[in-house]
Amino acid sequence: MNDTMGRYRTMIGHRLFWPIAVLVVMLAANTIYRPGFLSIELKDGHLYGSPIDILRLSAPLILVALGMTLVISTGGIDLSVGSVCAISGAMACMYISKQPDQNSLTVVLTALAMALGVALVLGVWNGVLVAVIGIQPIIATLILMVAGRGLAQLITQGQIITINSGPFRGIGLGHLLTLPLAIFIALAAALLVAAFTRRTALGMIIESVGGNAEASRLAGIRSGRVIFLAYVVSAVCAAIAGFMMTANVSSADGNAVGLWVELDAILAVVIGGTSLAGGRFFLSGTILGALIIQTLTTTVYAMNISPQTSLLFKAVVVIAVCLIQAPAFRAKFSRRRRSAPPPRPVADKPKEQVPA
Amino acid sequence: MTDSRPVLTMTGISKSFPGVRALHDVNFRLFPGEVHALMGENGAGKSTLIKVLTGVYDTDEGAITLHGEPVSFTGPMQATAAGVSTVYQEVNLCTNLSVAENIFIGREPRLLGAVRWGEVRRRARALLARLDLDLDVSAPLGSYSLAIQQMVAIARAIDIQARVLILDEPTSSLDAGEVAQLFRIMRQLRDEGIAILFVTHFLDQVYEIADRITVLRNGGLVGEYPTAELPQLSLVEKMIGKELDVLEGIEEHSRRDLAELEEGTPLVAVSNLGRAGAVAPFSLTIHAGEVVGLAGLLGSGRTEVARLFFGADRADGGQVAIDGTSSSLRTPAQAIDQGVGFCSENRRAEGIVPELSVRENIILAMQAARGWLRPIPRRRQDELVDKYVKALNIRPADPEVPVRNLSGGNQQKVLLARWLITEPRLLILDEPTRGIDIGAKTEIQRLVTQLSDGGMAVLFISAELEEVLRLSHKVAVMRDRQMVAQLANDEGLDAERIMQTIASGSHREEVDR
Amino acid sequence: MTTGSLTVPRRTRFRLPRRQVPVLATLALLLVMYGIGVSQYTAFSNVQVIFNVFIDNGFLLVVAVGMTFVILTGGIDLSVGSVVAMTAMVSADLLQKGLPAALVLVIALLIGPTLGLLMGCAIHFFDIQPFIVTLAGMFFARGMCTFISGSSIPITDGFWTRMSQERIGDPRGNFVSISVLIAFAVVLVAAYVLAYTRLGRNVYAIGGNPQSALLMGLPLGRTRIAVYTISGLCSAIGGILLSFYTLSGAPLIAVGMELDVIAAVVIGGTVLTGGSGYVFGTVLGVLVLGVIQTLITFDGSLNSWWTKIVIGGLLFAFILLQRLIGIRYK
Numbered sequence A: 001m002n003d004t005m006g007r008y009r010t011m012i013g014h015r016l017f018w019p020i021a022v023l024v025v026m027l028a029a030n031t032i033y034r035p036g037f038l039s040i041e042l043k044d045g046h047l048y049g050s051p052i053d054i055l056r057l058s059a060p061l062i063l064v065a066l067g068m069t070l071v072i073s074t075g076g077i078d079l080s081v082g083s084v085c086a087i088s089g090a091m092a093c094m095y096i097s098k099q100p101d102q103n104s105l106t107v108v109l110t111a112l113a114m115a116l117g118v119a120l121v122l123g124v125w126n127g128v129l130v131a132v133i134g135i136q137p138i139i140a141t142l143i144l145m146v147a148g149r150g151l152a153q154l155i156t157q158g159q160i161i162t163i164n165s166g167p168f169r170g171i172g173l174g175h176l177l178t179l180p181l182a183i184f185i186a187l188a189a190a191l192l193v194a195a196f197t198r199r200t201a202l203g204m205i206i207e208s209v210g211g212n213a214e215a216s217r218l219a220g221i222r223s224g225r226v227i228f229l230a231y232v233v234s235a236v237c238a239a240i241a242g243f244m245m246t247a248n249v250s251s252a253d254g255n256a257v258g259l260w261v262e263l264d265a266i267l268a269v270v271i272g273g274t275s276l277a278g279g280r281f282f283l284s285g286t287i288l289g290a291l292i293i294q295t296l297t298t299t300v301y302a303m304n305i306s307p308q309t310s311l312l313f314k315a316v317v318v319i320a321v322c323l324i325q326a327p328a329f330r331a332k333f334s335r336r337r338r339s340a341p342p343p344r345p346v347a348d349k350p351k352e353q354v355p356a
Numbered sequence B: 001m002t003d004s005r006p007v008l009t010m011t012g013i014s015k016s017f018p019g020v021r022a023l024h025d026v027n028f029r030l031f032p033g034e035v036h037a038l039m040g041e042n043g044a045g046k047s048t049l050i051k052v053l054t055g056v057y058d059t060d061e062g063a064i065t066l067h068g069e070p071v072s073f074t075g076p077m078q079a080t081a082a083g084v085s086t087v088y089q090e091v092n093l094c095t096n097l098s099v100a101e102n103i104f105i106g107r108e109p110r111l112l113g114a115v116r117w118g119e120v121r122r123r124a125r126a127l128l129a130r131l132d133l134d135l136d137v138s139a140p141l142g143s144y145s146l147a148i149q150q151m152v153a154i155a156r157a158i159d160i161q162a163r164v165l166i167l168d169e170p171t172s173s174l175d176a177g178e179v180a181q182l183f184r185i186m187r188q189l190r191d192e193g194i195a196i197l198f199v200t201h202f203l204d205q206v207y208e209i210a211d212r213i214t215v216l217r218n219g220g221l222v223g224e225y226p227t228a229e230l231p232q233l234s235l236v237e238k239m240i241g242k243e244l245d246v247l248e249g250i251e252e253h254s255r256r257d258l259a260e261l262e263e264g265t266p267l268v269a270v271s272n273l274g275r276a277g278a279v280a281p282f283s284l285t286i287h288a289g290e291v292v293g294l295a296g297l298l299g300s301g302r303t304e305v306a307r308l309f310f311g312a313d314r315a316d317g318g319q320v321a322i323d324g325t326s327s328s329l330r331t332p333a334q335a336i337d338q339g340v341g342f343c344s345e346n347r348r349a350e351g352i353v354p355e356l357s358v359r360e361n362i363i364l365a366m367q368a369a370r371g372w373l374r375p376i377p378r379r380r381q382d383e384l385v386d387k388y389v390k391a392l393n394i395r396p397a398d399p400e401v402p403v404r405n406l407s408g409g410n411q412q413k414v415l416l417a418r419w420l421i422t423e424p425r426l427l428i429l430d431e432p433t434r435g436i437d438i439g440a441k442t443e444i445q446r447l448v449t450q451l452s453d454g455g456m457a458v459l460f461i462s463a464e465l466e467e468v469l470r471l472s473h474k475v476a477v478m479r480d481r482q483m484v485a486q487l488a489n490d491e492g493l494d495a496e497r498i499m500q501t502i503a504s505g506s507h508r509e510e511v512d513r
Numbered sequence C: 001m002t003t004g005s006l007t008v009p010r011r012t013r014f015r016l017p018r019r020q021v022p023v024l025a026t027l028a029l030l031l032v033m034y035g036i037g038v039s040q041y042t043a044f045s046n047v048q049v050i051f052n053v054f055i056d057n058g059f060l061l062v063v064a065v066g067m068t069f070v071i072l073t074g075g076i077d078l079s080v081g082s083v084v085a086m087t088a089m090v091s092a093d094l095l096q097k098g099l100p101a102a103l104v105l106v107i108a109l110l111i112g113p114t115l116g117l118l119m120g121c122a123i124h125f126f127d128i129q130p131f132i133v134t135l136a137g138m139f140f141a142r143g144m145c146t147f148i149s150g151s152s153i154p155i156t157d158g159f160w161t162r163m164s165q166e167r168i169g170d171p172r173g174n175f176v177s178i179s180v181l182i183a184f185a186v187v188l189v190a191a192y193v194l195a196y197t198r199l200g201r202n203v204y205a206i207g208g209n210p211q212s213a214l215l216m217g218l219p220l221g222r223t224r225i226a227v228y229t230i231s232g233l234c235s236a237i238g239g240i241l242l243s244f245y246t247l248s249g250a251p252l253i254a255v256g257m258e259l260d261v262i263a264a265v266v267i268g269g270t271v272l273t274g275g276s277g278y279v280f281g282t283v284l285g286v287l288v289l290g291v292i293q294t295l296i297t298f299d300g301s302l303n304s305w306w307t308k309i310v311i312g313g314l315l316f317a318f319i320l321l322q323r324l325i326g327i328r329y330k
Helices: A002-033 A050-073 A081-098 A105-133 A137-156 A166-173 A181-199 A202-211 A213-218 A223-249 A261-271 A283-302 A307-325 A327-337 A345-353 B046-053 B076-081 B099-104 B117-130 B146-159 B176-191 B203-209 B232-240 B302-310 B332-337 B347-351 B358-370 B378-391 B408-420 B438-453 B465-471 B495-504 C018-040 C047-072 C080-096 C101-125 C130-148 C158-165 C178-196 C198-208 C210-215 C220-246 C257-267 C279-298 C305-324
Strands: A041-043 A046-048 A160-162 A251-253 B008-017 B020-030 B035-039 B061-066 B069-071 B084-087 B164-168 B195-199 B212-217 B220-226 B268-275 B279-286 B291-295 B317-322 B325-327 B340-343 B426-430 B457-461 B474-479 B482-488 C167-169 C175-177
Touching: A002 A283, A046 A050, A050 A081, A050 A181, A050 A202, A050 A223, A050 A261, A050 A283, A081 A105, A081 A137, A081 A160, A081 A166, A081 A223, A081 A251, A081 A261, A105 A137, A105 A166, A105 A223, A137 A251, A137 C257, A137 C305, A166 A181, A166 A223, A181 A202, A181 A223, A181 A283, A202 A213, A202 A223, A202 B358, A213 A223, A213 B347, A223 A251, A261 A283, A261 A307, A261 C130, A283 A307, A307 C130, B008 B046, B020 B046, B020 B061, B035 B046, B035 B176, B035 B203, B046 B164, B046 B195, B076 B084, B084 B146, B099 B117, B099 B146, B117 B146, B146 B164, B146 B176, B176 B195, B176 B203, B203 B232, B212 B232, B220 B232, B232 B495, B268 B302, B279 B302, B279 B474, B279 B482, B291 B302, B291 B438, B291 B465, B302 B332, B302 B340, B302 B426, B302 B457, B302 B474, B332 B340, B332 B358, B340 B408, B347 B408, B358 B378, B358 B408, B378 B408, B408 B426, B408 B438, B438 B457, B438 B465, B457 B465, B465 B495, B474 B495, B482 B495, C018 C279, C018 C305, C047 C080, C047 C175, C047 C178, C047 C198, C047 C220, C047 C257, C047 C279, C080 C101, C080 C130, C080 C220, C080 C257, C101 C130, C101 C158, C101 C220, C158 C220, C175 C178, C178 C198, C178 C220, C178 C279, C198 C210, C198 C220, C210 C220, C257 C279, C257 C305, C279 C305
Parallel strands: B020 B220, B035 B195, B035 B212, B084 B164, B164 B195, B291 B457, B291 B474, B340 B426, B426 B457
Antiparallel strands: A041 A046, A160 A251, B008 B020, B008 B061, B061 B069, B212 B220, B268 B279, B268 B317, B317 B325, B474 B482, C167 C175
16 A cells, blocks of 8 residues: 555656756756845845745736636636636726725725626636537637626726725735735635645546546536536636736736736646646646746846746747647657556566565 | 459458457458448458558558559558548548539649639539439538438549449448438449448348458458358358357356346336437336346447437437336436446447546546535545455556556456446446456456346346347347347247347347337 | 439528628628718718728738638637737848848748748647647747847838838829738738638648548648648738838737737638638628727727727627537538
8 A cells, every 4th residue: 555655656746847847947047147046034024035026926827827727627728817817806996996995804805706706707608608508618718818808998997997905905915924915815725726626526527527528428427517617716716816916016907917827827737737638637736837937937037138038938838848748749759768667567566476 | 243353352361460360361352343241240350451451551461452463552542542442431521611622622623723613513513423413512511411421422432443442331320211322322333343342230231232241250251152142140140150159157147037027117118219320219128136138230229229228318209217207318417316327338438537547437427426515535435446446356456547557358347346336226238348358258247147136237238149148137139220129038049049130130029018 | 403313402502501601791790880880970981991991900911811721720820919020020120230121021021931830840740739839939929029129129111111101092092001902912812722722622621620631631731731831921921011000110019919810710700610711701800800990999989998898799709600500510
C-alpha cells in the first residue's frame, strides 16, 4: 500500500515538475538580475516585496483560471470570462458610486451581491447555450465575449466609474494578517473549488465527462448538468476576479477590465497540465500556471521592458507548453526513450516478489 | 457470364500484427462480371484482407495479381488509380459539396487551373445516367438519403475506370427499398463486366445478389463456394464454426426449469420496442434469476436490442413494464435508476474512461446514481473496489492505475465490477468475453451463473453459440435486424438448431408470450 | 421530372436552398438596416454614406476574407488583429528609417504570410488546436508591435500619403479611396479561388469532412497550411490598408479586431464548423457591421457600446439560425 502511495506521489510530482522548475528558474533569474528581489520586509504591519506583489497581482488570474480549469476539464472553453469580469466590476462600482455613503459595508455587500447575481445569470446563459442547446463552447462563449464588453460599457455609460469606497478597495488592496487580502480571497476560492470538486464526487464526474462523454452517459451521468455547472462556476469566479481588478484601481473601465484575461487563464490551465481536450484537471497546476504568468509579467516589468512585450515571452511559453503536450511531438521523443521505463507495471509486479 | 480468367487473385496471404495472426494463408480470387460475397464473423479477417488488397497494410506473405500482373499497392490512392476502388460502410464523401463535385473532386476537368463546372456537371450527369439515376447534380449531397449518397460514392469509384469495386458493408444503414436500388446498380455494373467484392452481414442479401461466396474464419480461409451450392445453414455453420467440443471445465449447473423461472410477474417486459434503422419492434420478457441469451450473427441487431433495453438509444415506440407496472427506459440514467446495468461491447468508446483510475472507473456508475453531492466515502470505495478486484482477479491489483494501462480482459472486468457494485436487477452483457483470454472468459461465464443463481436477471449477448447455450435459460434469436424466435434452452436445443433458426429465420417452436 | 425508372426522394427541391438561407438573411438584414437609416435620416440616402462604410472598413473586409478561408476549413485564426497591427508597425518603422516604399511594402507583405505558414505547420504537423497556436501567434505579433516601438509612429512617406489621400470618384463628388479598390480586388480574387480552383474546393471539402477528404485523396495538410498562410497574407494586406487609412503604426491598434472579423464572417453566413459559406456573405457581414456603426453614429443618442451589444446579439441570432436550419456537417 505504501508503495502505491509513493508511486502516486511521484506521479503528481512529475506532473508539476516542469511548472515548478520554470517558476524557480524565473525567480532565480530575477534574483540574479536584482539581488533584493526575494527580500520581504515588514512595514506598518504589512509585508512588502516582489514575491508578495506577485502573489497579490496573480490573485484575479488564479480566480479566473480556477473556473476555466473546470470548464476545460469538461472538454469546453469559456472565452467570456474577461467580459464577465468587466460586467461584474462595472456593476459593483456603478451601484456603489450612486450611494451617498460609499464607505458603508452594507452598500458594498449589496453591490457585490448584485454583481454576483448578474454573473450567475451570465454563467447560466453560457451553460444553456452549451449544455442545453448544444452549441460548440468556443462559439457559444464568443457571443458573450463580444456583447459583454458592450454591456459593461452600457452599465458604466462609457465612463470610467471612479469610486471612493474603503471596503471595496479592501478587496484589492486590503491586508489581513500582514498579507494582502486578495491572496486570502484567491486561496479561499481555490480551497472552496478544491473542496467542491474533490470532497464531493463532482471532480471525478467532470473528469469522466471530459474524458469520455459517451461512456459517462452510459454510466448514468447526466453530463448536461455537470457542464452547465462548470460554466456557472466559471462566471462566478470571473466575477470575483472582476471585483479585485476594479478594486485595485478603485475604478471600473468597461473596456479595459479583464482584457485578455481569458487567454491568460487558458494559458495558466494548460501550463498546469490540464489538457485542452478535457479529462483530468489539476487545480494546483493551474495556480502554479497563474503564478508563472504573473512572475513573467513582473519580471519583464522589472527588467524595464514594456509590459506589452511580455506577450512575446508568453507566445514562446504557449508554444513550448503545447509542443510538450502535443502527442505528435511527444511521440518523437518517447520513441527514443521508450525502451527504458516499462509502461507495463502489470507484468512486473509478480516478479518483484520473486527473489532473483 | 463469368470470364474464365480472374481479374484479381490473392494467393497465400498472411498478415500478423503484434500478438495476433490476422490472416493465415488466405486465397481469394475475383472474376470479371461477378458479385463475390466475403463472409465471416467478427475477427475473421475480412477487413484485414481488404486493407491488404488496397495497400493499407503490407502483406507478410503472399502475392496479389491484377489482370495477371503482380501488384503491390502502397495505399488506397494507388489502388484506385490501378482500377481497384473501395466504397466504405460510412459514406466517405463531403455532404456539404454538390453531387457532381463529390464525384469529381481532386480530378476536376480544368482549363488553365480553373475548374470547368459545366463540364463537371455534364460528366456527372452522364455518369449517373449510366447508373440510371436521375439526380440534381448541383444539389448538395447532404440533401439526399444515405442510399443515394452510397450510390454517388459508387459513381465516384467507377468513374476512375474501376475494374474491381469493393463494397465494404454498404447496406448496413439502408432500408429495404434503398437496398433494392443499390442492388439494381450492382447488377448493372456486374453486367458491364466489373468485378464486385461485397461485404455484408445480411444473409438474405448475399443470396439475393452474390454469385459466389468466400468464407473466412479466425483469419483462415474456410472455402470458396458458388452461392447456389451453399445452403444458408451450411454458410452459417462455416462462418461460426463447429467448436462444440470445447466445453471447458465449467460445472454444468443444475438448470432451473424455464417454466418455473417464468412464473409470476416478469422483472422487465417490453413489447413492440423498436427503432427505425436499428431493430424491428420486438417483445421480450426477462424474469428475476433468468439468463436470456441473444444469438445472431454480427450486425443482426443484437447490440441494438441491448441498447434499447438500457435507454442508450431511444425507442420509436413500444411499452416497457418493470415489475408489472408501466415504466420507461428512455435514458441510461433512468434505466440505472430502475436497476439496469449495461456493459457495452465497445469497451474503448463506450465503456472505460481511459484517464481515470481503476477505482474511479469502478465506482463511476454507483456514484452517478447517488449524485455528486453524496460522494461514496473513500473507505467504502476501497472496500468495494478491493472486493471486486479480488473477486474478478483484476490485474494489476492496484486500483490507482489509470485504466488505459490495463489489458482488454482486465478492462472488461473493471466494467463488470462497475455494474456489479450497483447491484443491478438486470445486467446486460454485450459480448463480455470477446477478445479476452480463455481464463478470463471462463471466470466471466462462471460469474454470470453465480449472479443468476443469486436472483439477478441477465441479458447475455455473444457471438459464440456455445457460450450462449451454456449460460442461458432462454435464447432469443436475431436475424437481419429482427427477433425471429425465442427458444427455451432445454435438452432439445443445441447449436445446430440455433444456426438453423439464424439461417432460415423460422419461428418454429417459439416460447409462448 | 421523375420519369426515370427511379424516383429519387429529395427534401429540398421546392424549398429555399438551405445553405443560402444565412446569406439571404444577412442580405435582408442589411436592406432593412439601410431602409431604417434612409427613413430616419435624410443624409443617410447620400451615396457617399455607403462609400464611407467601405472606406472605413476596407481593411476589415480584407482580413475577413482571409478569416473566411480559415473558418471554411473548420479552423480559427485569432492572430489577425495583431498581425494587422504588426504589419502597420513594421511599415511605419521601416519608412521612418528611410527604406524605400516599394521595399517596405514587400517586407510588410511577407511577414504576415510567413507567420501564417509557421502557424499552419504547427497546427498540421503537431496536431495542436488552431485556437492555441493562433493565440500564440497573436501574443507574438502583438509583442513584436511594442518591441518595435512603445508609441505610435507617424508615416510621412510620399507613396503612403498619396495612397491615403487619392480619391476616386464621380463628378458629383462621391468618392472611394484606393484601399476600397484593393479590398474589392482581394474579394474578387478570393471568390475566384474558392469557386474555381482546386485549392478552394479542397478548402470546402476539408471543412465538410476532413476524414472523407483524406480518403478521397485530397491534400489535407497542404490545404490547411495554405489557409493559414492566406489568412496571414490577408492580414498583412489589411495592415497595409490600415496604415494607408491612419498614416501611422500604433502598437495597440486593432486590438480585439479578431472578434469583429469572426463576427463578420459568421454573420455573413459562414458556418463556424466549416464547409459552408461564401466570400460574398463575408462582404455582407462586414457591411452589416459597418452600417450598424454608421447608424449609431447618425443617431446621436445611442452610444458606441451598442455596436458590440448588437453584434453579439446578431452573432447569437445567426448561430441559432444555423442550428435551426441544421447546417451542421461533421
